[in-house]
Amino acid sequence: MMVRFSTLLLVVVLGAVPAVDLRAQQPSAPDRFDHLKHARLFPTCTVCHQGAEDPEQAMWPDSAACATCHDGTKRPLVSWQPPQEERPSNLKFAHELVPLMTRETPQGTQSLACQDCHIAPGGPWMAVRRATPEGCLECHGPGVARHLAAPDSLCGTCHVPLVRAASLKPADIAAFPAPPSHRQPGFVSREGHGALAKGTAEPVAQSCTICHARDFCVTCHVDAPEQTAIQALGADPRAQAIAASLAAPASHRESRFLSRHGAALRADARGCATCHTRESCLACHAASQRVSGALYPGGPGRGRGAQPVRRPPESHRESFAARHAQMAATTPASCAGCHVRTECLECHRPSAAAGPGYHPAGFLSRHPAAAYARETSCNDCHNVGSFCATCHASAGLVSSGTLRSGYHDASRFFVAGHGRAARQSLESCVGCHVERDCLTCHASFGGRRFNPHGPGFDANRMRRKNPEMCTACHGTAIPSR
Amino acid sequence: MRTHFPIVAASAILLLFVGANGVGAQGYRLRLDTRAQGVAYRGVTLDSIPVADTVMPPGSGPISPDGFAVLCRPGAPYCSFFRPGPTRRGGPLTTTADLTVWGLGLPGLSVHATARLGVDLGTADVWPGSDPALQLLEGYAEYAVARATARLGRQIVASRLGTTGFDGAGVVLRDARRGVEIQGYLGWGLARGVALPVTSPALNPLDDFQPQRRQLVAGAGAGWTSGPADVRVDYQREVDPRSDYFVSERVGLGATVRPLTGFQLAGGADYDLAAGWWGSAEASLAYARRNVRAMVGARRYRPHFDLWTIWGAFSPVPYHAVQASLTVAPVPRLELRGRWERYEFDEAEAATPLFSAKRDGWRWELGGTYHFRAAWTLDAGYREEFGPGAGAAAIGGTLTYVPSRRLTLTLDGSAATRPLEFRFNEAEVRTFGIDAQLEPTARVRLGVSASRYQERHRRPDAAAFDWNQLRVSARVVVLFGSPADLRGLPPSIRLLPGGRSER
Numbered sequence: 001m002m003v004r005f006s007t008l009l010l011v012v013v014l015g016a017v018p019a020v021d022l023r024a025q026q027p028s029a030p031d032r033f034d035h036l037k038h039a040r041l042f043p044t045c046t047v048c049h050q051g052a053e054d055p056e057q058a059m060w061p062d063s064a065a066c067a068t069c070h071d072g073t074k075r076p077l078v079s080w081q082p083p084q085e086e087r088p089s090n091l092k093f094a095h096e097l098v099p100l101m102t103r104e105t106p107q108g109t110q111s112l113a114c115q116d117c118h119i120a121p122g123g124p125w126m127a128v129r130r131a132t133p134e135g136c137l138e139c140h141g142p143g144v145a146r147h148l149a150a151p152d153s154l155c156g157t158c159h160v161p162l163v164r165a166a167s168l169k170p171a172d173i174a175a176f177p178a179p180p181s182h183r184q185p186g187f188v189s190r191e192g193h194g195a196l197a198k199g200t201a202e203p204v205a206q207s208c209t210i211c212h213a214r215d216f217c218v219t220c221h222v223d224a225p226e227q228t229a230i231q232a233l234g235a236d237p238r239a240q241a242i243a244a245s246l247a248a249p250a251s252h253r254e255s256r257f258l259s260r261h262g263a264a265l266r267a268d269a270r271g272c273a274t275c276h277t278r279e280s281c282l283a284c285h286a287a288s289q290r291v292s293g294a295l296y297p298g299g300p301g302r303g304r305g306a307q308p309v310r311r312p313p314e315s316h317r318e319s320f321a322a323r324h325a326q327m328a329a330t331t332p333a334s335c336a337g338c339h340v341r342t343e344c345l346e347c348h349r350p351s352a353a354a355g356p357g358y359h360p361a362g363f364l365s366r367h368p369a370a371a372y373a374r375e376t377s378c379n380d381c382h383n384v385g386s387f388c389a390t391c392h393a394s395a396g397l398v399s400s401g402t403l404r405s406g407y408h409d410a411s412r413f414f415v416a417g418h419g420r421a422a423r424q425s426l427e428s429c430v431g432c433h434v435e436r437d438c439l440t441c442h443a444s445f446g447g448r449r450f451n452p453h454g455p456g457f458d459a460n461r462m463r464r465k466n467p468e469m470c471t472a473c474h475g476t477a478i479p480s481r
Numbered sequence: 482m483r484t485h486f487p488i489v490a491a492s493a494i495l496l497l498f499v500g501a502n503g504v505g506a507q508g509y510r511l512r513l514d515t516r517a518q519g520v521a522y523r524g525v526t527l528d529s530i531p532v533a534d535t536v537m538p539p540g541s542g543p544i545s546p547d548g549f550a551v552l553c554r555p556g557a558p559y560c561s562f563f564r565p566g567p568t569r570r571g572g573p574l575t576t577t578a579d580l581t582v583w584g585l586g587l588p589g590l591s592v593h594a595t596a597r598l599g600v601d602l603g604t605a606d607v608w609p610g611s612d613p614a615l616q617l618l619e620g621y622a623e624y625a626v627a628r629a630t631a632r633l634g635r636q637i638v639a640s641r642l643g644t645t646g647f648d649g650a651g652v653v654l655r656d657a658r659r660g661v662e663i664q665g666y667l668g669w670g671l672a673r674g675v676a677l678p679v680t681s682p683a684l685n686p687l688d689d690f691q692p693q694r695r696q697l698v699a700g701a702g703a704g705w706t707s708g709p710a711d712v713r714v715d716y717q718r719e720v721d722p723r724s725d726y727f728v729s730e731r732v733g734l735g736a737t738v739r740p741l742t743g744f745q746l747a748g749g750a751d752y753d754l755a756a757g758w759w760g761s762a763e764a765s766l767a768y769a770r771r772n773v774r775a776m777v778g779a780r781r782y783r784p785h786f787d788l789w790t791i792w793g794a795f796s797p798v799p800y801h802a803v804q805a806s807l808t809v810a811p812v813p814r815l816e817l818r819g820r821w822e823r824y825e826f827d828e829a830e831a832a833t834p835l836f837s838a839k840r841d842g843w844r845w846e847l848g849g850t851y852h853f854r855a856a857w858t859l860d861a862g863y864r865e866e867f868g869p870g871a872g873a874a875a876i877g878g879t880l881t882y883v884p885s886r887r888l889t890l891t892l893d894g895s896a897a898t899r900p901l902e903f904r905f906n907e908a909e910v911r912t913f914g915i916d917a918q919l920e921p922t923a924r925v926r927l928g929v930s931a932s933r934y935q936e937r938h939r940r941p942d943a944a945a946f947d948w949n950q951l952r953v954s955a956r957v958v959v960l961f962g963s964p965a966d967l968r969g970l971p972p973s974i975r976l977l978p979g980g981r982s983e984r
Contacts, residue, residue: 326765329641341619342595343595348637351575351597351599353611354518361932362875362895365912366873368873372871380673382675383677385683386609386610389674395569407904413836416836417837417838418833418836418901419832423831455759462757465727466788467724471788
C-alpha cells in the first residue's frame with residue numbers, strides 16, 4: 001500500500017510539471033495541492049494516483065473525492081480539477097517502470113518508491129517536492145554533480161530528441177536552460193559548438209538533439225545542407241523557439257578586416273560559407289559579383305546568414321572625398337568592389353540642380369578661397385567654360401576682350417603687378433578672362449610684346465608638340481631657343 | 482559621323498533595350514533622379530563716368546557722385562567702376578536617368594546609359610550646367626568575363642590624370658590571381674569635367690578660342706594589386722586630328738603600401754610630357770584605427786592646360802603643401818577632429834614692382850561630432866583659410882535627427898567672413914537651413930531643403946550691397962527594376978542602410 005501511495009504521489013508531482021521544468025524547480029516550490037496539509041489523511045500515494053502504479057488506471061483522483069470532506073460544511077468547498085491533458089515532456093520516464101528500478105541500501109537492493117524521488121532525504125511524510133534531474137543522476141550518472149554537466153552519452157538515457165517530444169510547445173522549448181558549455185568563449189565557433197556536435201561516434205551529439213532540431217541550425221548556418229551533423233538532426237520548426245543571434249567573430253572587428261577579408265575568403269572559403277550567402281557579398285560588392293562565387297547562394301534549407309551592414313572603411317571618414325583621387329586611381333578595382341559608376345558621376349559630372357554634396361552647404365559663398373589656391377582640382381568635376389565662366393558672365397564678373405580697370409580695386413596698380421597672381425592662380429584668372437585679354441599685352445604679334453613665359457617653360461618642346469599654340473602670339477614667326 | 486556618334490550610340494542602346502524584351506532572362510534597372518533648385522545670386526555691372534564728373538573727398542580717391550569708388554587710368558577720359566548687378570534667379574530642374582540592361586542572350590553582355598535632361602525654370606540659362614538640355618553622360622555596351630572587360634560607346638575613364646570622357650572603345654585585361662590589370666582605350670574625346678565635346682558652344686560663353694574638331698584620346702594603364710601594396714601607371718595622349726598636333730600628353734604613377742596594421746603609405750605624381758614639367762604630386766602616411774585616425778603628408782599642385790589654349794605657355798607655377806589631420810574618439814559617441822595645411826607657391830619670376838600678391842597660405846579646421854540619445858547627432862566646426870586671392874573664416878554646425886531608418890532631419894547654420902585680396906570686399910555670410918530626407922520605400926527617396934542666406938558686402942563705398950536670398954531644393958529618386966533585380970535579393974540586402982536602394 002505504501003508503495004502504491006508513493007508511486008501515486010510521484011505521478012502527481014511529475015504530471016504537474018513538464019519534464020524540462022524539473023531541472024529548474026526548487027524542492028521547496030509549492031504545489032497547487034498542499035500535500036503536507038493532508039499528510040495524516042493519505043497513507044499512500046496511490047490512494048489518489050493509481051495510474052502511477054497501473055497504467056490502466058487514472059493518474060489523477062476524481063475531484064468528487066475531495067468533496068467527501070470539502071462539502072462546504074465540514075470543510076470549505078474546493079474547485080480542484082484534474083488536468084485535462086498530459087503535461088508536455090521530453091522524458092522517456094514512465095512511472096510503471098519505477099518498481100523495476102532498484103537502489104542499493106544498507107538493507108540490500110530495494111525497488112524505488114515514490115518518496116525516493118519526491119521527498120527530500122529525511123523529510124516528513126507528504127512533504128512532496130518535484131523530482132530533480134540530479135536524483136536521476138544519482139543512479140544513472142554517478143559522480144555527475146549537475147544535470148546540465150552530464151556527459152553527452154547520458155542525455156539519451158532520460159530524454160528523447162526534440163523532434164520526438166511532440167507534446168512540447170514552442171514556449172516550453174524556449175524555456176530550456178542553456179548548458180554551461182554554451183556560455184564558454186568561442187562556443188559559437190567551429191571549434192566550439194561545431195566540435196561538440198561532431199565529437200561523438202554518432203553523426204551528431206545526443207546532447208544537441210535533445211534541445212535542437214535542424215531548423216534551429218538553419219537560423220545561422222548557410223552551409224546546413226553540407227553539414228552532416230545538421231542533416232542528422234530531424235526537421236522541426238519548433239526548434240526555432242530558441243532564439244539565436246549571429247555575432248561576428250573577433251576577426252571581423254579588426255581594423256584591417258575589410259581590406260583583407262578577400263584574401264581570407266580565397267584561402268579558405270568554408271569558414272565564410274558557414275555564415276555568409278553569396279548574396280551577403282553582393283550587399284557591398286555590387287560591381288564585382290565574381291568574388292562571391294565561392295559561397296553558396298541563399299535558398300531553402302539554408303540559413304539567412306549574416307546580415308552585413310554596409311559601412312565605409314576607416315580610411316573613408318572625414319575629408320576622404322577630397323583625397324580619394326590617389327587611391328581611386330591606383331586601385332580602381334577596390335573601389336568597384338563597393339561603388340557603382342553612378343556614384344562617381346554624381347560629383348564628377350554634377351547636375352545643375354544638385355544641392356550640397358561634395359561641397360557643404362554654403363560653399364558658394366566661400367569658394368573664392370578654395371578656388372584661388374586650388375584646394376582640390378576643380379576641373380575634375382567642373383568645366384571652366386560651362387561652369388565657372390557661365391556663372392561669372394551672368395554675374396558680370398568677366399572681361400571679354402577689353403581690359404578695364406575697376407574690379408581689382410584693392411590695388412591701384414594691380415594690372416601692372418598681376419604677374420605673380422596670374423602664375424599662381426591661372427585657373428582662377430581664366431574663369432573671368434579670355435585669351436584675348438592677355439594677348440593685348442602678351443603677344444609679339446599685334447601686342448605689346450610682354451613675355452609671358454616663366455619658369456619651366458620649354459619652348460622647343462611645346463613647339464614640337466603643338467606649334468599652333470605658338471602662332472596665337474607669334475604668328476608664323478615662332479622664335480626658337 | 483563623329484558629331485552624331487552620341488546620338489547613334491544612344492539609339493543603339495535604346496534599340497538593344499527594346500529588342501531585348503523578347504529575351505527571357507532580360508533584366509533591367511532604371512534609376513530616375515529628379516532635382517530642382519531655386520537659387521539666386523547677384524553680381525556686378527560695369528559702369529563708367531567721365532573723369533570730370535568724379536569727386537575727390539578729403540582723404541579718399543575719386544568717387545562717383547553717388548558714392549562709388551572709381552578707377553581712372555592715366556590719360557583716359559573715363560573712369561570705370563562696378564555697380565551692384567541685378568539679382569539673378571535660377572530654377573534648374575534636372576532629371577538623370579541611369580539605365581542598365583542585362584540578360585541579352587550572351588552572358589556577360591550588358592548595356593549602360595546615363596543621360597540627363599535639364600531646364601532652367603528661372604531666368605534663361607542663369608545657372609550653369611543646364612545647357613544643352615539633353616546630355617549623355619555615359620552610354621556603352623559592356624562585355625565582361627573574369628579575365629576581361631570591354632566597353633564600346635560613350636564612357637568615362639578615371640585615372641590619376643583625371644576623369645576622361647570619350648566616345649570609343651576600351652578594354653581591361655586582368656589576372657585576378659596575380660592582381661595584374663592592363664587597360665587600353667581609344668576614342669573621340671570630350672571636354673574636361675563635362676559630358677560635351679570641346680566644340681560645344683556651351684563651353685565657350687565668352688567667345689574665346691575654341692577647337693574646331695574633337696580631339697582623339699588614347700590611353701593605357703597597368704596596375705598591380707596585392708595585400709601589402711598597389712601600384713598603377715597611366716599614360717594618356719590627346720591629339721588634334723586636324724593637324725595631328727598634341728593636345729596633351731601625360732603620364733602618371735601612383736602607389737599605395739600597407740606596411741603595418743592600420744598604416745597606409747600612399748603617393749603619386751604625374752608628368753606633363755607635352756610641357757616638360759611635373760604636374761601634381763602627393764605623398765601621405767595615414768593611420769586608421771577605430772578610435773584614432775591620423776594623417777601626415779605633403780602635396781604639390783600645378784594646373785594642367787590643354788595645348789589648344791595658350792595658358793600653359795604662361796608658366797603656371799605649382800604650390801607645395803604640408804598637411805596633417807587627426808581624429809580621435811576620446812569617449813564613446815564623441816569624436817574630435819583637426820586638420821591643418823600650409824602651402825607656398827614656387828617663385829613666379831614675375832616682375833611686379835608696384836604690387837605684390839601673397840605667395841603662401843594656410844588653412845586649418847577644428848571640429849567635433851557628438852551622438853546623443855541614439856537618434857541625435859551634433860556636429861560643429863571652425864575653419865580658417867587664408868591665401869593668395871582670398872580667405873575665409875567660418876563657424877558652422879549641424880544638428881541631425883534620425884527618428885527612423887527612413888527619415889533624416891537636419892538643421893544647419895553657419896557664419897563666415899570671406900575677404901578678397903584683389904578687391905575691396907570682406908563679405909559676411911550667415912546661413913540657416915533645414916533639410917529632410919525621406920525613404921518611404923526601398924525604391925523611393927524624397928528630399929527637400931531650404932536655406933536662408935544673409936550676405937553683406939563690406940566696403941567703404943556704395944558698392945557695398947546686401948545679397949540675401951532663400952534657397953530651396955527638392956529631390957525625388959525612383960528606382961525601377963525587373964524581378965531579376967532587387968526583388969530577387971534577400972531582404973537583408975534590400976534593407977541595408979546605404980545599400981543598393983540608394984544607388
